[in-house]
Amino acid sequence: MIGLNNIVKGMTGKLTLLLxxxxxxxxxxxxxxxxxxxxxxxxxGVIYHTDDSEVELWCYDDKFNGTADWDLRLxxxxxxxxxxxxxxxxxxxxxxxxxxxxxxVEVRLNELQFRERSESELMLELARExxxxxxxxxxxxxxxxxRRRDRFSDxxxxxxxxxxxxxxxxxxxxxxxNIQRIARVQREAVKRFGVPQRVVYSFTLNDPVRDxxxxxxxxxxxxxxxxxxxxxxxxxxSLLWRSATLRWLGGRRAREQIAERTVAWxxxxxxxxxxxxxxxxxxxxxxxxxxxxxxxxxxxVFPLFHQLEDYPLRxxxxxxxxxxxxxxxxxxxLLDLFVGKDERQxxxxxxxxxxxxxAHREVATYLLKAFDW
Numbered sequence: 128m129i130g131l132n133n134i135v136k137g138m139t140g141k142l143t144l145l146l147x148x149x150x151x152x153x154x155x156x157x158x159x160x161x162x163x164x165x166x167x168x169x170x171x172g173v174i175y176h177t178d179d180s181e182v183e184l185w186c187y188d189d190k191f192n193g194t195a196d197w198d199l200r201l202x203x204x205x206x207x208x209x210x211x212x213x214x215x216x217x218x219x220x221x222x223x224x225x226x227x228x229x230x231x232v233e234v235r236l237n238e239l240q241f242r243e244r245s246e247s248e249l250m251l252e253l254a255r256e257x258x259x260x261x262x263x264x265x266x267x268x269x270x271x272x273x274r275r276r277d278r279f280s281d282x283x284x285x286x287x288x289x290x291x292x293x294x295x296x297x298x299x300x301x302x303x304x305n306i307q308r309i310a311r312v313q314r315e316a317v318k319r320f321g322v323p324q325r326v327v328y329s330f331t332l333n334d335p336v337r338d339x340x341x342x343x344x345x346x347x348x349x350x351x352x353x354x355x356x357x358x359x360x361x362x363x364x365s366l367l368w369r370s371a372t373l374r375w376l377g378g379r380r381a382r383e384q385i386a387e388r389t390v391a392w393x394x395x396x397x398x399x400x401x402x403x404x405x406x407x408x409x410x411x412x413x414x415x416x417x418x419x420x421x422x423x424x425x426x427x428v429f430p431l432f433h434q435l436e437d438y439p440l441r442x443x444x445x446x447x448x449x450x451x452x453x454x455x456x457x458x459x460x461l462l463d464l465f466v467g468k469d470e471r472q473x474x475x476x477x478x479x480x481x482x483x484x485x486a487h488r489e490v491a492t493y494l495l496k497a498f499d500w
Contacts, residue, residue, distance in 0.1 A: 171214040171353070171478045172272065173228045178206025182235045185272060186228035187476050193483045195230040196274055203231070214353050214479060232274055241299050242275055246319075252295055253321060258500075259295045261316055263309050264329030266302035266352070267429050267482060272475030277484040282491035287500055294500055297323075306334045306409050313413055317420060325423040325498070328413065332393055332431055332443055336409070338402035341395055348389035351433045352480050390439045393431070397443040407450060414456050425457040427494070432470040432480045438462065464493050 170188045177184060182205060184197065197203045213220045225231075237245050253259060262268055262280050270278035276285075280296040287294045297320070299312050313326055333352070337345065397403060410426070417424035428447055431440060444462050451458035465473065465486075473486040482490070 169477050170220065170223070170228050171217065172476065173213045173220055173223060173225075174211040175208040175225060175231075176211050177208060179235075181237075182233055183211065184208065184231040185234055186225060186232070187230045187272065187479070188228050189230075190477050191230035191272075192472075192474055192476060193230075193232075193272060193485075194274060194277065196233040197231040199225045199229040199231050205233075232272055235275070239299075240301065241297075242269060243298055249295070249297060249320065255293075257293045257295050259297065259320070259323040260325045260327060261313070261320070261323040262296060262298045262300060262327045262329055263312050263316070264300040265304040265309070265331055265334065266300070267331045268298060268300035268329035269302050270298075270300075270487065271302060271481040272479055273482075273484050273487055277487055279487045279490040279494065282488060283495055283500075286491065286495060292500065300329060304334075306336060306406055309334065310409050310413050314416060317416075317422070322420050323422060325425060326413075326417055327425050327427055330426055330428045330447070332396070332429075332440060335396045335406040336402040337396070338400050340400075341392060341402055344388075344392050344395075348385060348392050351386070351389050351393075351431045353478060386433070390433075393440055393443060397446045403446075410450065410456070411454055414454055423457065425459060425498070426451050427459045428461060429482070430462040430465055432465070432473050432482065432486075435465055435468050435470045438466055459494070459497050461490060461493065464489060 169190050173186045175184045175186060184199075184205065186199065187193075187195075197205070199208070208225050210221050210223070234242060237243050239246060243249070268278070268280065275281060278298065280298040284294060284296045297316075299316055301308075301312070304312070309328065313328075317323070317326075396406075414424050416422075426447065428444060430438065430444070433439075441462070444460055448458055448460060450456075470480070471477075473482055475481045475483045
């Protein structure tokens with residue numbers, strides 16, 4: 128009987144030790160998860176109006192991966208800042224102290240709502256018969272999160288000037304543009320400014336026309352250009368998600384699932400469906416318009432900065448390459464420049480996957496060699 132009691136006491140001691148060890152490990156894991164999730168709480172880009180009606184500030188926190196125009200912790204000449212919007216459409220950020228997102232990129236728009244020199248300045252330059260390239264596209268070439276002078280278009284113009292070669296690269300890119308609106312910008316700009324030497328369409332993979340099915344699925348993705356917490360944060364409101372460990376693990380899996388759905392959505396844009404057929408028709412019309420006006424037309428395709436080491440959207444690039452070859456469109460694929468690299472070094476911010484100033488510098492160097500300026 129004494130021997131049995133000793134065995135029970137021994138087992139009880141071991142079980143108690145095992146339980147205490149398990150609890151200690153869980154507490155340690157929970158503290159680690161708290162640290163990880165706290166570190167991962169990044170503010171998305173926040174946009175402020177200023178006292179200058181032509182200037183907005185696009186502002187990022189200390190995770191910003193670029194060069195800012197202004198540090199909002201210091202004095203600046205733009206007066207009172209008034210909240211306008213944020214990338215995540217998060218209403219909680221309306222009362223945010225701008226100093227929390229102190230890396231401010233100035234976005235100054237001209238009278239045509241382009242991030243460019245004024246129309247009168249452009250017309251004076253064109254009167255001198257300086258060669259002229261028109262760039263059309265969306266937020267990638269607009270330079271979201273990048274100073275104007277650090278965009279690839281401005282860098283190419285600067286480098287050509289340093290070589291003694293005047294050449295205007297007029298950047299008419301606007302965030303949120305789709306291919307229909309971009310095609311209209313091409314026609315309206317040629318009508319307004321005259322015939323350029325070349326039109327460069329800076330193409331991003333979300334430019335194609337959506338058919339009914341891809342429009343329906345669009346709300347369940349985050350487009351691989353921004354990380355939008357609100358796509359899955361509703362899952363974290365239950366009691367189960369009070370644990371930082373479960374939030375971290377579950378959040379990672381939720382992001383992976385959304386990324387998988389998003390890749391599938393992009394692939395669907397390039398299948399033989401009504402959306403792609405309309406996209407192909409518009410591209411062919413842009414080429415035909417350029418040919419009629421004796422303008423060179425080039426398609427410069429940006430990759431998405433997502434899984435560049437094992438890039439999942441090569442088929443979309445190949446579809447565009449095949450279409451360009453069949454329709455006599457000069458095709459330049461920037462995937463060749465970035466494939467195999469770590470995409471994070473090219474993000475504006477951990478919540479903003481637009482190309483940063485480093486990416487724009489590399490694109491400028493690449494395109495300087497790719498085109499005959």
